[in-house]
Amino acid sequence: MPKPPVVGAQRSMVALERMSTVHLVAVELRKAILAGDLPVGGPIGEVEIAAQLGVSRGPLREAAQRLVQEGLLVSHPGRGMRVRRIGPDEVSDLYEARLAVEAHAARRLAQRPERVQTAELEACLARLVAVSEGDEAVPIGDADIAFHRELVRLVGSPRLSARIDTLLAETRIASLSASDGYQVRRSVSSTYRELVDAIASGDGEAAAEALSRQFEEAIARLTGRDEQTETVETTLGHTPATFPRLDSP
The missing domain is CATH 1.20.120.530 (GntR ligand-binding domain-like)
Structure with missing residues (x-):
């Protein structure tokens, strides 16, 4: 009798890979912000940054949301994300x-x-x-x-x-x-x-x-x-x- 397929195995592998990509993107964004390479108050150019990193805009957006939670980025509905400014x-x-x-x-x-x-x-x-x-x-x-x-x-x-x-x-x-x-x-x-x-x-x-x-x-x-x-x-x-x-x- 053939073994039943392992339900969820492939999904777990894909999820792990995606999490790894998102983490790496978040690391690069964080480094750029704290080095001043992405200026405070400035927008996050999703298309340009995703192309340079060699990733799709999905992982980039997910990584950026992490930085919103950390307080490094702010999200403006309909206007994208910007580097936070602390006055x-x-x-x-x-x-x-x-x-x-x-x-x-x-x-x-x-x-x-x-x-x-x-x-x-x-x-x-x-x-x-x-x-x-x-x-x-x-x-x-x-x-x-x-x-x-x-x-x-x-x-x-x-x-x-x-x-x-x-x-x-x-x-x-x-x-x-x-x-x-x-x-x-x-x-x-x-x-x-x-x-x-x-x-x-x-x-x-x-x-x-x-x-x-x-x-x-x-x-x-x-x-x-x-x-x-x-x-x-x-x-x-x-x-x-x-x-x-x-x-x-």
Whole structure:
């Protein structure tokens, strides 16, 4: 007696392949947005981007919807999707959410300070200090984001890490949304050193306080209230974004 067909086997395989394609498209879109290659407020050209990636518009739209959920894109019915813009009026609330996550992470790390974890933060801070001696804004911004991502990652909570990834992406968009171009602080705030030292010494409240002051400084700069701190600036998004074909070897 012949074996009955395995119902759903082919559908599962197709679904898995489609999910993989959508994931790869989402990765490329996210990279382009956070690098400023797709400018804030600008449209997502579905036809052009799909052609460059070598995919149909279906996976592209599905990937873009993921980024809508992440807060990187906004959808306008009948007008397509655009890269989100985060203006000065949203900056304070953004950092309030970041403080809730990162201050908690700092307190947790300070409860049982470990030399390996402190060393990881020291390495991130050293990288930030090193690149801040240069004149390129994007590497400085990337090093700053890496420090804060590592602070939360060391707690070991996938949910907290996912949340901070979204908030850090929004922070980059807020910086890219500035009317005078993408700017980062040239000098590294002393609060970074205070934060790492407080965690190493087991003082969670001092660590949280250092973060709070660091974020207040960032809010003042991003909202135009701080005109004294020297910054490194660059203008992004003036050349059309290009995407690699996903079927390339």
